[in-house]
Amino acid sequence: MTKYSDSTLYISLKNLKSNYSLIQKKLGKAEAAAVVKANAYGLGVKEAALALKKAGSKSFFVATLDEALELREILDKENIYVFHGIRQGQENDFKQFNLIPVLNTEEEIMRWQVFAGLHARALPAIIHVDTGMNRLGVKEDSLRKISEKTTPALDIKYIMSHLISADEKDAGKSKEQLKVFNRARKYFPNTPCSLANSSGIFRAKCYHFQMARPGCALYGVNPTPEKQNPVKPVVRLAARIIDIHNAKKAETVGYGGDFKAKKPVKVATIPVGYSDGYLRSFSNNSVVEIAGRKANVIGRVSMDLITIDVSDIPDNKVYVGAEVELINNNITVDVLAKKAGTIGYEILTSLGHRYKRVYVD
């Protein structure tokens, strides 16, 4: 279907692949298994997964069975792991489509093992051990019990855990988790391990083990917020001016009259709003670029529109149809996240469905 949208999301598959390669290089012998949950962080799972496969990824992580089934139609041979585990009644789907559950509870582990016991071949799984997040996974002491109860019907590919603050300056919590992880994995001494997300990969070698699970860094979010971004930006968002107004001194702009002109202001209207993932918290609190010059978002972000102050932009650059950049190499996903008091992940996964999406290789 033709998309008439005035707004285009450019997704650089070239940079996505290059980010994967950088991460794989950083990991050395450890495998980089691409995390493509939530529609590849909002960028499009089909295009992203195929690009990542080209870049060398042989293993992929998604959150849910639905995501895994969708991904299986895109990738026929690669390993597909499912973070949220396996509900009762889903066992046949996992087996039939060759999906690998991350088992988060003792009940799940035993149920998948019993199911596996009824079949000729062992069935694969990852066992998730909770090292301090209290979100998913079995505790260290349950793992000991589990190690005594598991049979060869269960083909345990990895023991994994998840870091809660690998992106933070203070490495204390990561080190603590590493200590717990190192103790726990002794119950499965010959099983490979996986601990690091993007930030863990860039933190230190001791978090790499045999497989790491990069997500955000593939998509351009800085995994080392305290330092310069080691990965390349993947998204650019461009829209077009659809209307221009001249607000007189003391007039207001937008809902609620939140912005009041202290002097005459030239206002350009852009058809992107909070329903497109341009967060409402950007009201009076964000910038865009027109012909390389910054212009402030003024007034409240509406559902489908924003208004920007173009008073300082040369007249010949401001016209209906002129391109405006909302995300680019200067106004990055991380810059926007900071303005909104959120994280790059949320900016990416909020990107709406109305944009024309152009994949650039």
Ligand SMILES: *Cc1c(COP(=O)(O)O)cnc(C)c1O
């Ligand atoms: C989402 C997720 C990842 C990827 O994390 P990033 O910070 O995006 O690299 C890795 N492991 C688990 C368990 C996750 O839920």
